[in-house]
Amino acid sequence: MISVPFYRHGLGAEHAALVSDVISSPFLTTGGVARETETLLEGFFHIAGAKLANSWTNGAVATLLAMGIGPGDEVIVPAMTFVATANVVELVGATPVFVDVDPETLLIDIAGVARAVTPRTRAVIPVHLYGQMVDIVALRAALPAGLRIIEDAAHCFEGTLNGERPGRHSDAAIFSFYATKNVTCGEGGAIITGDPDLRAKLNQTGLHGMSAGAANRFSGKVYNHWDMECLGTKANLPDILAALLAPQIKDIATIQAARQRLAARYRDAFADIAGLRLVRQVAGGVSAEHLFPIAVEPALRDGFMVALNESGVATTVNYNPVHRTRYYRERYPDTTKGLTVSENWGYGTISIPLFPGLTDQEQDHVISVVRRMAAQML
Numbered sequence: 001m002i003s004v005p006f007y008r009h010g011l012g013a014e015h016a017a018l019v020s021d022v023i024s025s026p027f028l029t030t031g032g033v034a035r036e037t038e039t040l041l042e043g044f045f046h047i048a049g050a051k052l053a054n055s056w057t058n059g060a061v062a063t064l065l066a067m068g069i070g071p072g073d074e075v076i077v078p079a080m081t082f083v084a085t086a087n088v089v090e091l092v093g094a095t096p097v098f099v100d101v102d103p104e105t106l107l108i109d110i111a112g113v114a115r116a117v118t119p120r121t122r123a124v125i126p127v128h129l130y131g132q133m134v135d136i137v138a139l140r141a142a143l144p145a146g147l148r149i150i151e152d153a154a155h156c157f158e159g160t161l162n163g164e165r166p167g168r169h170s171d172a173a174i175f176s177f178y179a180t181k182n183v184t185c186g187e188g189g190a191i192i193t194g195d196p197d198l199r200a201k202l203n204q205t206g207l208h209g210m211s212a213g214a215a216n217r218f219s220g221k222v223y224n225h226w227d228m229e230c231l232g233t234k235a236n237l238p239d240i241l242a243a244l245l246a247p248q249i250k251d252i253a254t255i256q257a258a259r260q261r262l263a264a265r266y267r268d269a270f271a272d273i274a275g276l277r278l279v280r281q282v283a284g285g286v287s288a289e290h291l292f293p294i295a296v297e298p299a300l301r302d303g304f305m306v307a308l309n310e311s312g313v314a315t316t317v318n319y320n321p322v323h324r325t326r327y328y329r330e331r332y333p334d335t336t337k338g339l340t341v342s343e344n345w346g347y348g349t350i351s352i353p354l355f356p357g358l359t360d361q362e363q364d365h366v367i368s369v370v371r372r373m374a375a376q377m378l
């Protein structure tokens, strides 16, 4: 029986050679390769500032620290996302406030965000879930002046809305280069911002609050003293990993076209299955097609997923609703109820294989298994 993995990375000899070049140099951590990659990102996103990070998570912590967000502050996040979106708020001592999502796009409900704003609200972290962008212009218009918007673009490197990429209308957008992401270096991320003060501050909050990073401390062959000027985390991406990114960024149109073709084949193949829900495509948007989730009735989900797995189709769940995880329901028992869209979707959703190297034969197998199991079980 054919067995289809959930994900297979597309890195090869070309990428290995670039890592080898870094190993052959005396400098392994954050230096020239990282800086060149940041310049590439600034060009790709048409934005003044890009900063690589060693994960989305550490990049977001550095961003929240740079914005001075901490104890006593509230940050609005969607309940349908990966736990990291809320965790970074907790990690800086602020309070995540969960808001439900649109039942069809699964993107944060902008009217719900507006209702959740209090005098303590400092920021919103909208999530471009599965690769489709939240309308940041509409979100901004619904918020009081002065609130920060940090786009969680972990799923949306190459997606657009109305022809615009992430970062255009927010204070910052943050990407993930985790192992299964559309652009990957195993573990990594990047923050982009048009705010020069924020970009400068990230150099410190992303590196222990120090006044100079390693590349600067040893520049000019003379040791330069540094001071610790604020509290920071350790978010810098070493050159040895940064080296993997440039070829993927340059090749993103090909990567995107492959994902779009596969996602369209799935949509066509499942359009007539009554018991299966698919995500509605946002008008004016081009999805990064990071994940392909399908959803069934929550009571049927785990059985359906096991049936797919036993027929050689690997799956994941993106995501059980964050506010119902043990940590959040015990910590915020009064405010983590009634987010019914996130709960209904989150307990019913299954992600099926979607990656550029998925062969038509593999995808045909996934399609036929899903169709057969749907006919039997839904």
Ligand SMILES: Cc1ncc(COP(=O)(O)O)c(C=O)c1O
Pocket: 054, 055, 056, 057, 058, 081, 082, 084, 085, 127, 152, 154, 155, 175, 176, 177, 178, 188, 189
């Ligand atoms: C929506 C979302 N936000 C944040 C993250 C965290 O990314 P990282 O693993 O790079 O910290 C992920 C990772 O899977 C994600 O899917």
